[in-house]
Amino acid sequence: GIQVEQSPPDLILQEGANSTLRCNFSDSVNNLQWFHQNPWGQLINLFYIPSGTKQNGRLSATTVATERYSLLYISSSQTTDSGVYFCAVKQTGANNLFFGTGTRLTVIP
Amino acid sequence: DVKVTQSSRYLVKRTGEKVFLECVQDMDHENMFWYRQDPGLGLRLIYFSYDVKMKEKGDIPEGYSVSREKKERFSLILESASTNQTSMYLCASSDPGQGAIGELFFGEGSRLTVL
Numbered sequence: 001g002i003q004v005e006q007s008p009p010d011l012i013l014q015e016g017a018n019s020t021l022r023c024n025f026s027d028s029v030n031n032l033q034w035f036h037q038n039p040w041g042q043l044i045n046l047f048y049i050p051s052g053t054k055q056n057g058r059l060s061a062t063t064v065a066t067e068r069y070s071l072l073y074i075s076s077s078q079t080t081d082s083g084v085y086f087c088a089v090k091q092t093g094a095n096n097l098f099f100g101t102g103t104r105l106t107v108i109p
Numbered sequence: 110d111v112k113v114t115q116s117s118r119y120l121v122k123r124t125g126e127k128v129f130l131e132c133v134q135d136m137d138h139e140n141m142f143w144y145r146q147d148p149g150l151g152l153r154l155i156y157f158s159y160d161v162k163m164k165e166k167g168d169i170p171e172g173y174s175v176s177r178e179k180k181e182r183f184s185l186i187l188e189s190a191s192t193n194q195t196s197m198y199l200c201a202s203s204d205p206g207q208g209a210i211g212e213l214f215f216g217e218g219s220r221l222t223v224l
Contacts, residue, residue: 031210041146041197043215086152090210096167097210099152 002027002091004100012106013077021072021103023087031090031097032063034072038083046072046085077107112136113216115200121222128187130219132200140210141183142201143167143175146218152199158183159205190223197221 003026013019023032034046047054047061049070054061058077063070074081084102091098116131134141142157144167154167156175164175172194176184183202187194198219203211 033213035215041199041218041220043199043201043218045212045214048212088152088213095165095210096154096157097213101151 002029002089002094002098004087004089004098006085006087006100006103008103009101010104010106012108015077015079015107015109017077017107018073018075019077019105021074021085021087021105023070023072023089023100025068025070025087025089027068028092029065029068029089030092032065032070033088033097034061034070035086035088036081036083037086037102043086074105077105079107079109081105082107113200113202113214115198115216115219117219118217119220119222121224122190123224124191126190126223128190128221128223130185130187130198130200130221132183132185132202132216133181134183134202134214135181136202136204136214137180138202138204138214139180140203140205141177142203142213143173143183143185144199144201145169146197146199155185190221192223195221195223 005024035043051065058075060073087100088097113134143155144152158177174186200216201213
């Protein structure tokens with residue numbers, strides 16, 4: 001099956017700092033999503049981005065499908081950004097989303 | 110906004126009990142999914158459904174069954190709960206998009222403890 005690697009596994013930031021989270025995948029995909037899991041366990045949909053670039057407020061994401069990676073940018077981080085960020089992909093021809101192991105972000109005041 | 114509602118946030122059950130986890134979505138989505146999340150193992154798909162009365166096994170269906178009698182409701186059933194089914198259970202829904210999965214929206218999760 002497809003391999004999905006997220007880096008870094010853990011990240012600690014001072015409030016106000018910027019960060020870049022990376023998702024590498026091992027095969028062609030036609031679906032890629034970024035999620036934020038808050039401390040209460042809910043997964044919040046951030047971006048549906050199988051290719052290209054999108055922005056939503058302080059967050060933006062870029063997927064370069066031909067090079068098999070996606071990046072999530074967080075600018076001017078806030079303590080509420082803390083949690084685990086997951087990348088999930090679907091291989092072309094498959095019928096299941098496969099989740100990476102996540103990046104745990106801690107933003108300290 | 111899409112809303113996916115799971116019936117219970119926290120449940121405690123005894124080994125051997127029958128457990129029902131309910132999930133309702135209000136956006137007329139065709140697809141619904143049940144995942145479980147465990148430390149070190151990430152999210153794993155249990156079952157999914159592309160239509161009413163239709164179900165497909167995911168990666169870890171053993172010990173579980175599902176029911177989708179109405180489009181908005183997808184139930185996960187543990188016929189005889191065991192301690193290794195202690196986990197966080199997450200329901201999601203989506204409209205078919207490219208590749209027939211589309212963009213997933215998750216409920217708040219149900220944390221099940223089996224004693």
